[in-house]
Each structure stands twice: as structure tokens, then as C-alpha cells.
Amino acid sequence: MYLYDEIDQKLVDERVAQFRDQTRRFLAGKLSEDEFRALRLRNGLYIQRYAPMLRIAIPYGLLSTKQLRKLAQVTHQYDRGYGHFSTRQNLQLNWPKLERVPDILAELATVQMHAIQTSGNSFRNVTTDHFAGVAQDEIVDSFVWCEIIRQWSTFHPEFSYLPRKFKFAVNGAKSDRAAVAVHDIGLHAVKDEQGEVGFRVLVGGGLGRTPAIGFVIREFLPWRHLLTYIEAILRVYNRYGRRDNIHKARIKILVKERGPEKFREEVDAEWAHLKDGPATLVPEEVARIESRFTRPSYLRLPATDAGLEAALATERAFANWHKRNVHPHKKAGYAAVTLSLKKTGVPPGDVTVEQMEKIADLADRYSFGELRVSHEQNLIFADVQLAALHALWQEVKELGFATPNVGLLTNIICCPGGDFCSLANAKSIPVAEAIQQRFDDLDYLHDIGEIDLNISGCMNACGHHHVGHIGILGVDKNGEEWYQIEIGGNQGEIRPGRGASLGKVIGPSFARAEVPDVIEKLIGCYLARRDSEAERFIDVVHRVGAEPFKESVYGNADQRAAHRRGQLASA
Amino acid sequence: MATLIKERRIVADSWHLLERGPKGELPEVPARGDVIVPLGLWLARREELLARAETGTLGAWIDANEGPEALAADVQRFPLIAVNFPKFGDGRGYSIARLLRERYSFKGELRAIGDVLHDHLFFMSQCGFDAFALREDQDPQEALSVFGTFSDGYQTSVLRPVPLFRRRLAAGKS
Helix, strand or coil: EECCCCCHHHHHHHHHHHHHHHHHHHHHCCCHHHHHHHHHHHCCCCCCCCCEEEEEECCCEEEEEEHHHHHHHHHHHHHCCCCEEEECCCCECCCCCCCHHHHHHHHHHHCCCCCCCCCCEECCEECCCCCCCCCCCECCCCCHHHHHHHHCCCCCCCCCCCCEECCCEEEEEEECCHHHHHCEEEEEEECCCCCHHHEEEEEECCCCCCCCCCCCEEEEEEEHHHHHHHHHHHHHHHHHHCCCCCCCCCCHHHHHHHHHHHHHHHHHEEEEEECCCCCCCCCCHHHHHHEEEECCCCCCCCCHHHEEEEHHHHHHHHHHHHHHHEEECCCCCCCEECCCCCCCCCCCCCCEEHHHHHHHHHHHHHHHCEEEECCCCCEEEEEEEEHHHHHHHHHHHHHHCCCCCCCCCCCCCCHHHHHCCCCCCCCCCCHHHHHHHHHCCCCHHHHHHHCCEEECCCCCCCCHHCCCCEEEEEEEEECCCEEEEEEECEEECCCCCCCCEECCCCCCCCEEEHHHHHHHHHHHHHHHHCCCCCCCHHHHHHHHHHHHHHHHHCCCHHHHHHHHHHHHHHC | CCCCEEEEEEECHHHHHHHHCCCCCCCCEEEECCEEHHHHHHHHHCCCCCCCCCCCCCCEEEECCCCCHHHHHHHHHHCCEEEEEEECCHHHHHHHHHHHHHCCCCCEEEEEECCCCCCCHHHHHCCCCCCCCCCCCCHHHHHHHHHHHCCCCCCCCCHHHCCHHHHHHHHHCC
């Protein structure tokens, strides 16, 4: 955990006071709906379908058990007893009362938490790899860089009213587990030949209604120039990003309209003025930030554990869980563990107050009192001793968080959808549930292997459907809920050679009840065509193309044409 | 006469803002008085207005979709430059202000005009504005309190050119 110093704390406290005053003036009729809207959004407060929704920031997904207990208490006291971990590594409460929100923020501030810039046309919570600091393929600890960017972006006076929201991701490992190519700015840490740390900078990626893969504006940005360079990008965007049409206001549209080369020239021209200025980072500052992070006091342990090996050899259920939900660690004798929030019948990412408290107890006992929220809406215990895995598994199983499905079909990313969100065209949670029920045979799931299935209830794409290997999008047709299916999306280069890509729609949409059948057909098509178990669904889609998959769902081209003729004739 | 917050005090305003006509036509410049002319007018009639500018009674205002670049060589001719906020959520004026102060070293009065609201003054002042023509319905007395909203800031700004991290390091060393 990064621990605040006095100034960090003071700024958060001052934010609470500011928002308390703004809420008071709104309730007193001194601020219009429209004016208050802009102010409450940058404190994470939406007015939703049934009630306000408060989005609490969990900077880069890192959480201490003290903070989790506070979240549990707040959820209990001000809400209805459960919260929702989002794909932006935040926690959303769905029922707080507007006039109590300043009190909630004051409570959060006591544990160094807030809801700053979690919504609105502002620089949002920076996200990263949920294995930051423990991954075996680490280049840098991305938490340190996330915190540097968090500070730089918090209350930036010049960029507080951007044309639109701005999402920033940092990946510090060789594998991209932060989906940097689908963010407004994505950083991928790299080292040059001399071993100096820098960043490959991507700009203009994003999901939503105009999905785009970011372009590499700079192959190697030395770390000391990080802040001046992003300041230059943001300034170009702030000045020239479109403000006439909310759907064309993201930086990706500016990049497209200018063309990447022209955009880069403009950024470089701006940067020429800022480069080597006072915002240039110095090693002492990086070291200071690093030193304010608490670190686990690891024990010196052997790389293997006999008890673990024995349990894996004899207990199949444990071995299944270990295979999917336990991940390698850079320290010998330790592993990272995913607690799956994707149990069938439970909205993905939802946790109750009781569960939060129990998770906090477990994290204290097994993982140095810290945990992470992943953008796949699971929780991670990053530092578990190998010798403790079996005991942890038994406790997690009891809580219902041991579903051994990480990376598998039922580990669905899903937005809250029409059950909760006023923007949604369609429900998403029941679709996830129906798919999870259809694929409830664990052996079959393991046989299908690694696949990302993502569901969004509308084209705002909070469920990241464009980058699911299979993506499902809820659409509205004359007031009815229909579902469009895409294949071929990929969130990033998790495996070498398969970079980020956007899915393509396979054809006409389906009624909700048909969706599990369609998924089953797509999976059947994949299984029939893969050349080995190592070839994943996404690899087959890219190797053979979409046609066989379309055929498996809609019939071959002749059959599809005949069907269309029939439809036209009857129309 | 409209109220103005200037250098954190409520003052009377002697300046008259000249706007473009409904079809964008440039206004006439009255012979007397302190006037703020649209950037376009200055650019179109620069030669004839140079003498007026010498008298210190000419200001210019920049709209959000315009750039301070066009004024770069001339900023020191004006005792006042205003930047328009067509809507409070339009953040372009913050960048324009910083550029005027930091890149073009404008030292005169930098005034926010248009949809200028209580809750935006703090960041505006950080970006270099020192005068605020509040929207009519705003309470200037109440607005005076916002300049102390935050006691510090992480970034470089016009009011705090040295970022917090450098000041923290300096404090740690002393």
C-alpha cells in the first residue's frame, strides 16, 4: 500500500469539505441540476435508474484490509449490504442517499480512500496489472508509476474539464495484463539496451461505441519525461478534442481525425516547451514513492512445498482450483491466488458486507493484509505461502469464491446491465448466469481451455465486449432486448504474438434465451477445429477466420442467403 | 457596472466588453473608455489600433475555440486579456490561460469571462486567472471563500510553478 503523507491526506480531507459544501448548496437550491451534476460526477456520484450510485476509487486496484473493512462498514451503514467491484478496479454502491454522500466520503478519507475523479469528464482512476509487484515477468513495479500518475492527475487544474472521460492504464510486465491498447493512454514499461526504464506510450485506444486500438505514439519514453509528455498529450487533447458531440469527444476521435502522425507532431511541438521543465521526474521522487509503499516481509522459503505437492496429487478438486486460480510469484515459496467472484447465480463482481469482512480476515491471515481488485472483477491475494494454499482453498471454498474458473468460459466480465444501470439497453447479468448454467461441467470447461467471454448491456461497453474472445452486446430493437455476438476480440498481449484486437459481429442478433445455444455452437466449432489443446479459441478464430463460426451458428452462405430471401418474401 | 473579483477582492469594473454581432460581425470600437475587443477585431485592425493600445485602454478577449498563439507577440501591449468560457464545463480556457502566462509571459490582468461559476474559480486561479467576471446569478461574497479550497496541489501551475514532489524533496533535505 502507498501510505499518504500529511499533504496527501489534507487534500483528500479538503475534497470532502468542498463536496459537502457543494451538496449543501445544491440542496439549498443554489446550484442547478446541471451545475451540480458536473461536480457530483467527479466525486463518483451518479443518479441511476433506481437511486444514486457511488463509485469509490480503488487506485490501481490495491486495497488494504483496513480499507476493505471500512468499505464493508460503509456498505452496511449507507447501502443495502452489498457492493459491486467494477472492471475499472473500483467499488460501486448502488443505493446511497445523496445527502449522505459527504459523510460516506468523510468515512473513506479516514482510511485514505475517496471517490475523486471516478466519473465525469475527468482523468479517471489509473488501472494496472493485478499481479503488479509479484509477477515473474515483471519489468517494473507498475504500482509506483500508477501512484506517480495518480498524484499528477489528481485535481490537475488545467485538465479538470476535459472534453470527455480519460482512462489511463499502466503495464509493468512483459505480458500485458492491463489492456493498455484499449485505453485513452496506455503505458507499457520497457527497458532499453542500457537497462534504463522507459515506456512505450499508446494513445487513442478505447472501447465504447467507437472501439479502437491505441497507436504507439512513442516507442521509448525515458521515465523522467513521463509527466511532461503526458501533460503535452493532455494539453493537445484539452484544446482540440471535440466538444460539440459527446460521442465524438474521446481522444481516439481526435487521433483519428488528425491522423496519428499529425497528432504526434502536435504533441511533440507542445512537449518541446515542457520537456526538461520542473515537472521532469527525478530519481529521488521515484524512490520516495517507492519507499511509501508498505512491502510484505517475505520469509526465505524453498521453491516447492511437499505438503502442497501431496495434496495436489491426491485431491482433484484442489488440483483443479490450483491449476486455474493460483499463479506463479517472483518470490520462491509464494503464489498469487484469485478469489473468483464469478460463481453461477451471483452477479459478477458482487460481494456482500459479510463476505467483505471475511475476505479481510483471510487476507490478514494469508496475504499480509492486502488484496487487489482485478479488471476481470475478481479479487487477488498476491502473497500467499505455498504451504498455506490448501488451507486457504478450504476457507475460500466455504465463502463461495473458489470457483476454479479463472481464464475459463464462465469467468465472465459483465457490467451491471439493465438490472441496475439507466444507460443499459438490455440486461446482462441473467445472460451471464444462463451461460454459466449451461457450461457447468468443470471437465468440459477445462477442456475448452482459456477464453474470455465479456458481456455489455449497451454500447458504452462497460463489460468490455469488444475485447472478449467472445463478446456479447445487449441491443434494443423496438423496445425488446436482443443480443449481438462478436468473436475475435482480445484485450492485449497476454500471450506473445497475439496482441490486442477488436471483435467483429458474426451476424443478426439473438433473443436472450437463444444466447447459450449460440455460445455452445461457437465452442463446438472451435473444438472441432483446434489443432491441439494449446490452441485457444481466439487463436483458432484468427487462424481460420470467422466464416466457419458463422456457419456453425447461422448455416452456410447458401442457407443464409435462402433464409434472407425467405424473410424478404414474407415481409 | 458588473461586479468583478480581482486579486481576491470584489471591485468595480471599468472595462467594457465588446462582443461580435449576431452574425459574427466585428463591433465598432468607441473612441473613449476601457474596452475589451474580440481577438478577431485586434487581428483585423491591428495597425490602426496600435496607437489606442499605447493609451492602456485596450484589452482583448479570446474565445475558447481560439488560440493565444495569434496574440503571442502582442500580449505585452494589453493591460488586460480575457478568456471566454462559453459553458462552465468547457475546459479549453484553462489551457489558454496557462499558455498566456507561462509561454507568452503575460503579466497583466487575466480575466475569466462567460459562464464563470463559484466552483471553478479555484482551478482558474491556479491556471493564471486573477480576475473573474462572475455570471450574474453568482454570489461574489460567497465566491471569495473558494480560493482556499485546496491548500496545495501536486502539479505545476501558474501559482505553483514548482511541483509538489520537488518541494517535498527540498523540505526533506533541509
